[in-house]
Amino acid sequence: MSNLMALHNQTERSGLYADMEQRVRETANEVNGVLFIYSAGGPSYVASQVRGILESEPGLHFDVWGGDEPGSVAVLLPGLTLNAVHYQGLRLKQQLQERVADYRPQMALASFSSRAEITPQLLSQMEEKAKQNYSDDIHIFTKADLLLVKSRILIVEGDPAVREFLQIRLNMQGYETMTADNGTTALDLIVDWKPDLVLTELNLYGIDGLPYIHEIQKVGGEEMPKVVVLTEQRVEKTISLCFQNGVDDYITKPFSPVELDARIRRCIQ
Amino acid sequence: MAGQHLGLAIAFIYVCLGLIVIGMLLLFYMKIRHLRIQRKTNEYLRKHQDYFLFLQAHLGDTEELPLPPGKLSDLERRVIQQRVTEWIEQFKGDLQQNLIDLCYNAGFVREDLKLLDSLFYGRRIAAAYRLGGMRAAEAVPRLLAMLKHQKYSPLSIVLARSIAKSAEHEQQLRDMLIHLLRHGKPIHHLAADILMETRLDASRLLLQLLKEDNPDLVKVALAAMRGQEVPGEAAALGRFAFALERRETTA
Amino acid sequence: MLIYGLFATYYVMTVNLVYFSIMTFSFRQILTIFRRAAFSKYNTLSGSELVPPVSLLVPAFNEEVTVIENVKCLLTLNYPTYEVIVINDGSKDNTLGVLRDEFELMPLPNPDIRHTIDCQPITAVYHNPKYPHLYVIDKPNGGKADSLNAGINLSHYPLISSIDADSLLEKDALIRMARMYMENPEETVAIGGDVRIANGCVIENGAVKEVSLPRKIWPMFQATEYLKAFLGGRIGWSSINGLIIVSGAFGLFRKDYVIAVGGYRGGYPGEDMNIIIKLHRYMLENKLKYRIAFCPEAVCWTQAPDSYRILSNQRKRWGRGNLKNMIENYDMAFNPKYKVMGLLTMPYNIIFEALNPYFKITGLLALIGYTLLDMTHWRVLAVFWLINFLSGYVLSIGALLLEELAFKRFNKLSDLCKLLMFSAFKFFGYAQLGGLWRIQGHIQFLRNNNSWGTMTRQSWQDKGEAAAKATKPAKSA
Numbered sequence: 003m004s005n006l007m008a009l010h011n012q013t014e015r016s017g018l019y020a021d022m023e024q025r026v027r028e029t030a031n032e033v034n035g036v037l038f039i040y041s042a043g044g045p046s047y048v049a050s051q052v053r054g055i056l057e058s059e060p061g062l063h064f065d066v067w068g069g070d071e072p073g074s075v076a077v078l079l080p081g082l083t084l085n086a087v088h089y090q091g092l093r094l095k096q097q098l099q100e101r102v103a104d105y106r107p108q109m110a111l112a113s114f115s116s117r118a119e120i121t122p123q124l125l126s127q128m129e130e131k132a133k134q135n136y137s138d139d140i141h142i143f144t145k146a147d148l149l150l151v152k153s154r155i156l157i158v159e160g161d162p163a164v165r166e167f168l169q170i171r172l173n174m175q176g177y178e179t180m181t182a183d184n185g186t187t188a189l190d191l192i193v194d195w196k197p198d199l200v201l202t203e204l205n206l207y208g209i210d211g212l213p214y215i216h217e218i219q220k221v222g223g224e225e226m227p228k229v230v231v232l233t234e235q236r237v238e239k240t241i242s243l244c245f246q247n248g249v250d251d252y253i254t255k256p257f258s259p260v261e262l263d264a265r266i267r268r269c270i271q
Numbered sequence: 272m273a274g275q276h277l278g279l280a281i282a283f284i285y286v287c288l289g290l291i292v293i294g295m296l297l298l299f300y301m302k303i304r305h306l307r308i309q310r311k312t313n314e315y316l317r318k319h320q321d322y323f324l325f326l327q328a329h330l331g332d333t334e335e336l337p338l339p340p341g342k343l344s345d346l347e348r349r350v351i352q353q354r355v356t357e358w359i360e361q362f363k364g365d366l367q368q369n370l371i372d373l374c375y376n377a378g379f380v381r382e383d384l385k386l387l388d389s390l391f392y393g394r395r396i397a398a399a400y401r402l403g404g405m406r407a408a409e410a411v412p413r414l415l416a417m418l419k420h421q422k423y424s425p426l427s428i429v430l431a432r433s434i435a436k437s438a439e440h441e442q443q444l445r446d447m448l449i450h451l452l453r454h455g456k457p458i459h460h461l462a463a464d465i466l467m468e469t470r471l472d473a474s475r476l477l478l479q480l481l482k483e484d485n486p487d488l489v490k491v492a493l494a495a496m497r498g499q500e501v502p503g504e505a506a507a508l509g510r511f512a513f514a515l516e517r518r519e520t521t522a
Numbered sequence: 523m524l525i526y527g528l529f530a531t532y533y534v535m536t537v538n539l540v541y542f543s544i545m546t547f548s549f550r551q552i553l554t555i556f557r558r559a560a561f562s563k564y565n566t567l568s569g570s571e572l573v574p575p576v577s578l579l580v581p582a583f584n585e586e587v588t589v590i591e592n593v594k595c596l597l598t599l600n601y602p603t604y605e606v607i608v609i610n611d612g613s614k615d616n617t618l619g620v621l622r623d624e625f626e627l628m629p630l631p632n633p634d635i636r637h638t639i640d641c642q643p644i645t646a647v648y649h650n651p652k653y654p655h656l657y658v659i660d661k662p663n664g665g666k667a668d669s670l671n672a673g674i675n676l677s678h679y680p681l682i683s684s685i686d687a688d689s690l691l692e693k694d695a696l697i698r699m700a701r702m703y704m705e706n707p708e709e710t711v712a713i714g715g716d717v718r719i720a721n722g723c724v725i726e727n728g729a730v731k732e733v734s735l736p737r738k739i740w741p742m743f744q745a746t747e748y749l750k751a752f753l754g755g756r757i758g759w760s761s762i763n764g765l766i767i768v769s770g771a772f773g774l775f776r777k778d779y780v781i782a783v784g785g786y787r788g789g790y791p792g793e794d795m796n797i798i799i800k801l802h803r804y805m806l807e808n809k810l811k812y813r814i815a816f817c818p819e820a821v822c823w824t825q826a827p828d829s830y831r832i833l834s835n836q837r838k839r840w841g842r843g844n845l846k847n848m849i850e851n852y853d854m855a856f857n858p859k860y861k862v863m864g865l866l867t868m869p870y871n872i873i874f875e876a877l878n879p880y881f882k883i884t885g886l887l888a889l890i891g892y893t894l895l896d897m898t899h900w901r902v903l904a905v906f907w908l909i910n911f912l913s914g915y916v917l918s919i920g921a922l923l924l925e926e927l928a929f930k931r932f933n934k935l936s937d938l939c940k941l942l943m944f945s946a947f948k949f950f951g952y953a954q955l956g957g958l959w960r961i962q963g964h965i966q967f968l969r970n971n972n973s974w975g976t977m978t979r980q981s982w983q984d985k986g987e988a989a990a991k992a993t994k995p996a997k998s999a
Contacts, residue, residue: 085329092321093340139324163357170327184727185598205568207693207727210598216652234569237602243654255565258364260331276528280905283535287912294919295942301926302938309933360563393553400561425558425705460572461704468566497571 018067018076019122025065025078026120034120035079035087037111038132039094044073045102052077055097056090069129076129084113084142091140108135112143146176153270156195156227157181158188158202168201171259172266185209189217197227199270204233204240212240215247228269232257308346315350323354326373330358330366336373352379356404367406374405387413396426403433406470411443418447423454428461435468441476444469445488448480452487459487463495523892524902530885531906537874538913545920547758555757556928559819564697568600573700574707575603576774577677581669582687583611586620592687593621595728597656600693601700605655607673608687612663618648621658626650633676639785641671666770667786667793674777674785682780684794686771688825690720693729695820699774702817711801712775714760714768714816716752718931719745720823730823733931735940740833741826743952746918746945753818753928754921760816764867768814770794772822779804792843799851802863818928834959841963848872876964879957882910911949918945 026034039048049068052075056064065078079087091111099105110132114120128143135141146152155177159165165181172179180195182188186208192200200218204211218229230251231244241252250269253262322339329336338351352374359370374380379401386398387410399417402410411434418430434447444466451462467473473495480492567573578596582589589608596606610618621627633647642664649657659672670684681703683696695715703710721736736742759765768775770793780786783800786793798814805812827833848871854860855868889903922941925931932938 083332083334085325085332085334088325088329089337089340092325095321096340138320140321142328161361163354164361167327167358167361170324174328186727205598205600205693207598207729209594212655213597213653234565235602236569237571239603254569256361256363256367259362259366260364276531277902277905280531280535280909284905284908284912287909287916290916291912291919294916294923298919298922298926298938298942301923302935305926305930306933306935360565393557396557396561424554425702426554426561428705429557429561456706457708458705460574460707461701464566464570464572494572 018069019125021067022065022076022078022125023120023122026080026117029063029080031080032117033081033083033113033115034117035082035084035090035111035113036120036125036128037077037079037087037091037094038109038129039073039075039077039098040069040071040108040129040132040135041073041106044105044107046072048073048098048102049075051098051101052094055094059090059093062090074129076125082113084111087111087113088140088142095140106138108132108141110135110141110143142174144174144176146174149176152176152178153199154178154180154195154197155266156188156191156197156200156202158185158200158206159183159232160203160206167259171263172201175263183207185214185217189214189221192218192227193221193223196225199228199230199266201230201232201266204231204235204244211235212243212247215244215249219248230266230269232262311346312350315347316354319347319351322351326355327358330362330369332369335376336369338373338377348377348379348382351377352401352405355379356401359404359406371406374407380405380407380409383407384410384413387417396429399430399433403429403436406437408437408439411437411439415443415446415450418450423456427451427454428465431462431465432468435465436470438469438471441471441479444471444476445480445483448488448491449485452491459490459494462491466491467495523888523895524899527885527889527892527902527906530881530888531909533881533885534906534909534913537878538909538917540870540874541755541917542913542920544758545754545917545924547761548754548924549920551757551761552753552924552928555818559698559928562701564600564694564701567602567701567704568694568697569602571602573602573697574681574703575605575679576601576681576683576696576700577673577679577777578604578606578683578685578696579670579673579677580606580608580685580687581611581666581673582608582613582617583663583666583669584613584615584617585687586613586615586617588688589617590620590624591728592690593625593656595690596685597653598693598728599691599696601696603679604696605657605678607657607659607676609659609661609669609673611665611669612642612661618658618660622648625653625656627656627658635676638675638781639671641668641675641785641788644672647676665788667788670793671785671788674780677777680777681774682777683772683774684770685822686824689717689771690725690728690730690823691772692821692823695772695822696774698820699817702815702820703774706813709811709813710776710815711779711805711812712768712773712798712814713820714756714765714814715772715774715820715822716816716818717748717769717771717822717824719748719826721745721826721828723823725823733933735932735937736826736828738828739944740828740830742940742944743948744826744833746921746941746948749925749941750918750921752816753924754917756816757818757924759867760814762862762866763813764862765814765816766798766863766867766871767795768798768816769822771824772820790843790846791839792847795844795847796850799847799854799863802860803851803854806860806863834955834962837956837959838963838966841960842967843963844871844876844960845964845967848876876960879960882957883961911946914949914953915946918948 039052049066053066056062056066063080067076069076079090088111091109095107095109098107110128112128131141131143131147155172157165157168157179159168160183165183169179169181180191182191184207188202206214209217228250229248230253231249232253232255234255236254244252251265253265319339326336355370355373359367383398383402386394389395395417399414402414414430414434418427418434421427421430431447431451435444438444448462448466477492477495480488483489580596593606593608608621627648627650629646630649635644635647642662644659644661646660647657648660657676659676661672674682685691699713699715702713719736719741720730721738721741722734723730724732724734736745756765779801780797783804787796801814827836851868852872854864855872857864885906889906893899893903
């Protein structure tokens, strides 16, 4: 893109954000939901499609702006909390994919609890996140996205459902996460990625149980990560041996995610 | 004479041929059907991936969890039910309760309760298993009746686990143990493991069972106390009983 | 000649009818087995104090190539409390050295090893507290049975499991067996696991990642054999408590009863069938209520021989061992004191398994001779051959149905077709070879020839890489 066009787009966009901020001030709600849809080279009629889909939802207040680039849309949903915004995002994605062939939208959404939070800078950061979201998933934009320094957590878990859940939850809480599904990869990542905390199962492929805990101690080196074990193993001997070998916390499954959050927070501090 | 024997042998051959043809047809039918269901299941899992992420992100919220937008086929509902049940198995507390409520509101529990009346045993057992996974308290009386009439088999264990997971009253757990142990098999350890899947308060339950007249129930309670976080003397009692047992069985 | 030929024909029909009835027993059980596996989660049991601890016994002779991968796989089983005891049976290669290096094992100064069963005196026991559940016994060569007995002497737990040094157990295999045990703890004396052929599967990190049929023909034939024998046969026999064998590659036993029958019989192949016959005999003679069960959802993967030489040696060995077991225990046959074992299993094994090739070959020869006398009698020969082929094929299809009903491990339609084809081709040479090898094994027994033959080991990784390279590129997730 030539410099002139870049400048042109920038001013256009800042116009967009200003419009949005203006609208936020006009509506009476303190809580507001914002949604950005981006699709490289997408069809230009997406904005009107979005309007149509949102109109069909009874009792929903919304404002839609077409972005400068074709296929990019910004939506304001006054009064909606995060789960409601997310649900609308789901609806939009599903119905747009039904109507437009081969449509792979990149989405980012958020809900802000106070009007003051919504500034043009924040909105531009959010749209940037949408543009950089190359996964098929909808990105939930939270305060965690603004953090420059995040604690690192390595999630080691063989069960893909639990692994996915832990990654989503910890990401939303502002941690930077990586996952491993077996003991050997986990050990490699501890050496290469240097996490602050390792949240691990004991039942893994490759290497597991007490030998695995030993190895973590060995490769951890000076920057030993905290080790929190989250496992189905409830044999007392195993638990006490784990603590003897430097494990910081031991949580059995089934577990309460709220409790897990608290324990992780306590370990990281 | 030889012709008679040969005739028998030839009849045998025809029977074999018939069985082979039927067998092959059955094989291909079953295989193709299975592959189709697998393919559709994977399709639905991909289709609802965003919805599953949505659920996992908002499990802790106070608002009710909705089903995905749009119309859902039967298999789609099953796929979603299965995924939600996987989470219910892993979690405790409020988040688990939100998922259980989702299953009720989505009608999954109602559908499986209806299947308990099915003519096919396979469907009844499958429904019983799913109801246990969803912690459906309303199903427990029906499940207890099924367990009562079940001949002792691995499926008694399946029913017992479903009851243990869903029971809301201690009396139901007690009944489950009685039905399970009435066949006279010394499965107290297995019964203890099943019992401990309950969401009810374990320590109070075990102390109550210790006071029972039925020796089977007492043995189950003692077995369950091993490795549980139960107040001091009770835990020690459990360990003592286990040590006694272990001495009896080691070579 | 004709009469003998007809007799042989009736023989074949009877054999297959008996097998067919056993298979119907399997079918009766198969839905329960499917439901038991489908409607169980092992997440509470796999971490519970309540599950009985197990000693895994792994005899190893010249296994330096695969023993590390095997031990690593065994150390990562999903089971609450268990130990792995590897017994180095006087290997001539560096099996012991490789183990000592990998796990940094040091000799224990005072191993508390009992002398409950006679075996070759052990040299040393190696251990490393970093791997608290791994022990390696070093002893002079004495054979597989002798090694197992040594392992029993060291074992600290009430249950033992005999495992081959090249078995790759599935993570959940042991807990599934233990669950079956816990459903009937006092009566269950032994449980056999399912052995499947790993040739052609993609193996990663000590686990079978993708199930596939073998590429070479020898393992392919064996794959069909194993399905028929395990699913068609063992499920049925175990349901009437007439199971004659629990695979040495993967079986669970009550240690106290194994000791009561004197441990494993050494010095000759077939100790896996022998221990089971001994257990039946002991329990029946002492009028104890018992069962010897088969757990098809507990799976162990093994490399099947893929060359004629190794395969024929293995089958001759089996022939030798079986004959010795039959001869040593013929008193049980037709003896009502031994219930199903005596009235059904032993007679079946003697008449319809051990003597099988003899009847078939003599019958075939008789009918060939009969036909040569008068070519218009070719029909009789054809009938004989067709009966052999078709009734055998019915059983193969039955086994495939059982697999489809309960396990569905083969996920491609092409796999099903391949299995159907090879089950048919079996009768055009492979089945006959099997009979020949069995006869050769009997001859070896009669000549007191007791060589073991060698199996050249290939590392699991090499096989895994070869299989991975051969499969089509990335089925994207």
